[in-house]
Amino acid sequence: MGKNVGREDVAKAAGVSESTVSRALNNSPLISEEIKKKVRQAAEKLGYFPSRTATLFASNRSFAIGFVVPFYPSIMPFTRPYFPSLLDGLLLGSLEHNYTISIVFENHLGRYRSYQELINSHSFDGLVFAITKDHFPELQPLIDHSLPFVLVNNYQQGAASIYARPDVGMTKAFEHAIGLGHSHIGYITGDLQFKNGKDRLAMFEKLAAHHHCTTTIVEGNFSRSSGFDAFSQLRNGPSLVMTASDRQAFGFFQACSEHTKRVPQDISVIGYDNFQPASTSAPPLTTVNHPITEMGKEAVLMLVSMIEQGRAGQQKWADTDFVIRKSTTRYGGA
Numbered sequence: 001m002g003k004n005v006g007r008e009d010v011a012k013a014a015g016v017s018e019s020t021v022s023r024a025l026n027n028s029p030l031i032s033e034e035i036k037k038k039v040r041q042a043a044e045k046l047g048y049f050p051s052r053t054a055t056l057f058a059s060n061r062s063f064a065i066g067f068v069v070p071f072y073p074s075i076m077p078f079t080r081p082y083f084p085s086l087l088d089g090l091l092l093g094s095l096e097h098n099y100t101i102s103i104v105f106e107n108h109l110g111r112y113r114s115y116q117e118l119i120n121s122h123s124f125d126g127l128v129f130a131i132t133k134d135h136f137p138e139l140q141p142l143i144d145h146s147l148p149f150v151l152v153n154n155y156q157q158g159a160a161s162i163y164a165r166p167d168v169g170m171t172k173a174f175e176h177a178i179g180l181g182h183s184h185i186g187y188i189t190g191d192l193q194f195k196n197g198k199d200r201l202a203m204f205e206k207l208a209a210h211h212h213c214t215t216t217i218v219e220g221n222f223s224r225s226s227g228f229d230a231f232s233q234l235r236n237g238p239s240l241v242m243t244a245s246d247r248q249a250f251g252f253f254q255a256c257s258e259h260t261k262r263v264p265q266d267i268s269v270i271g272y273d274n275f276q277p278a279s280t281s282a283p284p285l286t287t288v289n290h291p292i293t294e295m296g297k298e299a300v301l302m303l304v305s306m307i308e309q310g311r312a313g314q315q316k317w318a319d320t321d322f323v324i325r326k327s328t329t330r331y332g333g334a
Contacts (some may be wrong), residue, residue: 005048014042027098031092041157065090065303066124068115070131071105077130080247081275082292086130086152087297097304099125107138107209116141119148126303128152128296134195148306148326150299150313152292153196160302160313162295166196166203166272169288169320173242173270174207176286176324182268184214188230188252190244191221198246200272220248235259239267239331240331246278249285249327264329274323284325291318 011018016039024031024039031039043049067090074171077083090101104118104127112118115127115138126148132139134154142149143158150163177185187204188199201217208215218233219228220243227248234241234252243249249271256263263269263283271278271287287306295318305311 001080005036005046007048009046010043010048013046014039034307042185049065062122062125063098064102064124065094065300066104066118066127067101068104068106068129071108082273083130085292086296087277089293089298090300092293093297093300093304097229097300099300106132114138114141116145116147124213125307126150128299128303129154131194131196133193134198135193148303148313150303150306152295152299153194155195155315157314160306160315162299162302162316162317162318163196163324164209164290164292164295164320166200166288166320169272169290169322170200170203170207170242172322173286173288174179174211176322176328177240177242177268177270178211178213179238180268180328183331184216184238184240186218186230186234186238186241188218188220188227188234188241188243188248190248192219197222197244204242220244223247223255228255231259234267235261240328241267241272242270242272244272246273246275246285249287250281259265264327268328269323270328278323279325281327283327286325286328287323289321289323291320294318319334 007018007021009019014021016035016250020031020035021039024036025043027036037285067087069083094101102124109118112121112123118124119126129149129151132151132154139159149160151159153163155161155163185208189201190203192198216234216238218230220230222245224247227243228251231252241252243252249269252269253263256267261267269285269286272290274287274289278287302313302316306313
């Protein structure tokens with residue numbers, strides 16, 4: 001066209017004000033779909049592309065969400081199915097609202113000293129915490145200053161959160177176990193520094209008492225190795241073992257294989273998560289279904305509502321379910 005096309009050119013072509021052009025191209029709910037379409041067509045015809053930097057500066061927002069994940073020196077978080085499954089949900093949620101997702105390692109914040117600074121600096125409009133210990137004092141400044149963040153798989157007074165309660169899934173798991181004739185049930189706990197580890201153990205103990213089961217409980221930490229190590233304490237006694245994570249179940253599978261104990265003929269196993277590869281393990285794993293991808297999407301929707309509409313954070317609850325596959329059988333063998 002021989003000259004740089006500006007916002008004023010689009011406004012003139014569309015017969016609207018310059019501020020309407022900005023709002024329309026930013027998909028503002030204040031602008032009708034008819035006007036948005038008219039402005040977009042004018043901008044496309046003129047070859048106008050709004051500056052993202054100018055848009056962000058004008059809105060005083062980054063349109064970015066920080067996904068806070070734990071940092072482990074020995075193993076990266078995305079080698080475990082939980083974090084990719086949660087990230088899938090965050091991405092699905094962010095696509096609906098034109099936000100980007102960036103990874104933030106817990107307590108490795110670069111030039112910033114705190115999570116509060118991450119938000120106040122406009123590096124991120126809000127944060128989603130993948131999992132935090134039950135005692136995590138770094139959250140308190142965010143609560144005190146009403147900054148937007150959402151906890152996943154944790155909950156705390158004054159904090160927005162989405163949490164999957166173990167009640168439904170574990171109740172169905174116990175009913176399945178009892179229906180198969182099992183009365184001595186082992187359990188490998190999750191990491192008891194985390195609320196979900198504590199809550200799953202509490203539900204196991206409640207259900208075992210309700211069904212008058214004999215139990216053998218071994219403390220673990222959600223890891224595959226803790227499932228493997230627990231075998232030595234569970235190899236004799238329980239006819240069925242429940243775990244706090246599928247990864248523990250797979251570790252237990254490995255230990256059974258190395259000691260020529262067959263699953264499920266010699267011992268039945270129920271996991272917790274239903275992430276891959278639960279459906280393709282050998283044998284396919286009977287497990288509690290943990291809807292983490294759906295929870296990730298909901299976490300973004302909650303956070304965007306807090307950012308854009310100034311809504312107070314709230315606690316939301318998701319229910320687990322139960323999937324029967326081939327790692328369980330009737331007491332006494334198939």
